[in-house]
Amino acid sequence: MFSLKHSLSACLVLAYSHAVPALAADAAAGAEKAAMCAGCHGPNGKSSNSQWPNLAAQQPAYLAAQLKAFKSGARTNPMMQSMIGNLNDQDIENLAAYFAGQPAAKAGGDAALVKTGADKSGMCLGCHGAQAQGSAQIPRLAGQHPGYLVAQLKNFKEGTRQGGPMQSMASTLSDDDMKALAAYFGSL
Structure with a gap:
């Protein structure tokens, strides 16, 4: 929360x-x-x-x-x-x-993790938008590569990437949580 x-x-x-x-x-x-x-x-x-x-x-x-x-x-x-x-x-x-202005990409994600990620995604959608489309300076997560998303979440968690509330949010995630969320967002 x-x-x-x-x-x-x-x-x-x-x-x-x-x-x-x-x-x-x-x-x-x-x-x-x-x-x-x-x-x-x-x-x-x-x-x-x-x-x-x-x-x-x-x-x-x-x-x-x-x-x-x-x-x-x-x-x-x-x-x-x-x-x-x-x-x-x-x-x-x-x-x-x-x-x-380019059409959105769809990276896909591990189908076995997508459901778990969907269940956990509410913590992200408050800022990143109901469809993970982002807004203003909040990035679009939908269709992003799961590997890239996991790497960025780890960077936020470790403090090597700074960014508003993301460090606090990432600090609550396990590696499995990160993989599941990334799979879900990649599948959108």
Whole structure:
């Protein structure tokens, strides 16, 4: 269950996400820049490798925020930092608009775990949306690679990835819980 502290953190994240002015994005310009992303994230943002997330249909504000975090070093990944080092804020907004406009991916998940994950998913859906579609700076989980989701949950739990209430939420999950939730969200 969310505590008052978690609820306040979530409200602050949402308030901040609505207070940040967005640049007018050009999805066509983003499509031109997206070629550099295809090697890992796949054509049209649909990755065939569970190590890298699907970007297709992801929330544009979330994508832009993550790219800016990689660029600033607030979120570390040497590959991502080298790939986006020369992008300006407009390029980032354009990429976010392009990927957000792509049809959603469906990664699938271990059928034996999907039911268990569905039963546990309520703890996630309050922030990530009833269909795990995300909103504003809350990421879409639906159709994401289960392996990627498990890795990110572990990173939140270990503290190597920071992010609002996610560290507290992940700290309550066992490895089996993470696998079941990831399977469920990948199946959506």
